[in-house]
Amino acid sequence: MPSLPAALETELAELLGEGWRSDAAILAAHGGDGSRHRAAPLGVATPADRAQVGALVRACRRHRVPLVARGGGTSSTGAALAGGAVAVSFARMDRILDIRTDDRIAIVEPGVRNGALQHALAAHGLFWPPDPASADDCTVGGNLACNAGGPRTVKYGASRDNVLGLAAVTGTGDIVTVGGATTKDATGYDLTHLIVGSEGTLALIVEATLKLAPLPEARASLRALYDDAAAAAAAVARIMAQPAAPSMLEFMDAACIRLAREVGGAEIAEAGALLLIEADGDAATLPHALDALERAARGAGLRAIERAADDAAGARLWAARKALSHAQRAIAPAKLNEDVVVPVSRIPALVDGIQALAREFDLPIIAFGHAGNGNLHANILYDPADAGQDARAHAALPRLFALALSLGGTLSGEHGIGTAKRGFMRDAFDAPTLAAMRAVKAALDPDGILNPGKVLPEA
Template identity: 55%
Template structure:
């Protein structure tokens, strides 16, 4: 049903021309990268914290849903307005408020693009470690909402480990601050880490104080190919068991390599599996670090190990990984992309299990991902209705396998709509009850992103 007239008048008074009721604009904000969609009743574009407070108070008074949105790169439907309401696009709150290398922090608004922040930090010799694949066009607010990470997480951690504090607005319309401007703090509950990964169900983030890391001056890229996926998975476990932590450790299975080879040509090697490994640090320490990682990479099933010496060689080694996404799109526009995680020592069991599931359900599955964290992107590629039906049955078996291996449903994509039905598989009832109680404390009327995350 349409928004109440008093609410529309209140929103116009708060936002003026930054409120849209036009159908074309509402359609543009009705979906994300999950391909799920639902039409909101309105879209607003705040530019200040005070506007967000006013918006939430106004919507709470009329029990109208409020859905925070970054740039819509999420793949789980986390920003789809399933109950209508008002979508809050933070794209115009995009100021880098302060860069403070002396204290190793940056203060930004949620609409700042990850890639723009990295460019601003580069001349200062720092970076913010989270680097999802979509970093050139995804927002910091979206990264925080889903705890989106990327390859560098293996060494530098996720947004939870790289955020000092937040300013936000709860479902009551009340603004608050959480966290500190310091790298140490032990003052009450850690609401900052609680809000990160909560997918806009607890509060709307309006400002973030991010922890910066000095950028290493040296980098080496290695590419190792293996006889089969099991040999590569065991190599991952060996690499992560020795003292030198790579800054990226990516796994690509045989099916993915074949697709990438067909799309990218001879620059992509044909093998049973492949690891892309990066080691960073200061130039004088790199040779010994590369040798330690190379030693761990060698073992049963290794076919080749190449170390890039120049930027051009590095780019050539990464060609297979870069060819993956376009190659998958040519096969299945209905790709189901999951980002399950298991303990690194159990990655061989997960990789073998995925192979068995693909055979049992007769579904094409491409696996690759951030192996150093045990985070595997399992991509089911159904090509018709029959395969889609089998893929959804396979998905349930995949999640069951992951839980049996002491893993979890998501490493960085979040839960949203897509994985919400499986939450009781991952968490016991008493844990979910505590989460519901937390949700009620922040959002007593349930207006913030309803229908997401909690079953």
């Protein structure tokens, strides 16, 4: 295992003071992420401001020591693993610098937790749309690094759609300021949205100007059961083609429904597919929007449709979706949690293909997620202690990615690439496109010290 040069350790201790540690306890605490893999860093730097981040990068560059930015450590792709590198924790850079209600923006440091930000914004009648399942633990910096989304993406967009500007430190230690506080900008290259989703491989975000939305006055929900995935997908197409935009549009396949009912205890009838539909808006117009969504949801293959009468009823409708996590843990100790995306019209083919893979590899594979974007979570459930199951699960994974790509889709909608999907980038992009990506990487990180071994495959 590589070790940190003594001269660099002395330099970082002088630069960061209590913000530098390399003891066994801190290395262990920062040695894993949501991927459940582990790789101990060489040390953990916790800078207090952007100037320290810049000095930290310059010092590591002089010694050719890589750095890996880290937020809440919730990445499911290994993007936050810092084996053989300095882990850069933004735990001390967690301030909400400004909330400008008139401009509907918030200026924040990268270590602010998503949930904490939402709580602060609610007092002003505002929210930041990205709502990943790990909101209480993940940070804004991490959300931006992987372009996190969530159920509300169908109406409000993902992280990239809700950031206006950034300050970031490149691999040379320079601080660049891109974008700003305006919602229109036709000035120069759009480096803001280039850095978002780059998983810390191009620059370390030290400040973000976020675009906010007003909290809706009210929400209302529908749950629709269908004969099969094709009927549900046709309903999704009808829903997305009419003017009343859903604020959430979630899909569950037959295996999910069965799992939620039989293991999770959800009150739901047997069906081939399910859609959970939510609308939000002002109290006066919301009923009309819900009527429009219900009309669109009706069609061939519909078995039943249920409307929530109040918030409690709405919570009951969503109980099946929320029961999935617990239900999965009850039948398998591990899962490969993928988030492929296909055009909405290809959802039936994706679900059929997933079911075929489940039969071929003799493993439970369930499909659910954000139907309005064609972004489905395909979870391959298995027991890693069973050598046969472990081998079959990892053999099924490339077939899942090949299926999504064959349907005109992509490898990831919101989790990112990290190390888990890095090897499949050659399947998703041709050589000239990957070369262009490497050229961008070389321009912003000429020595390749920012999160090496992530996202881009070896040349």
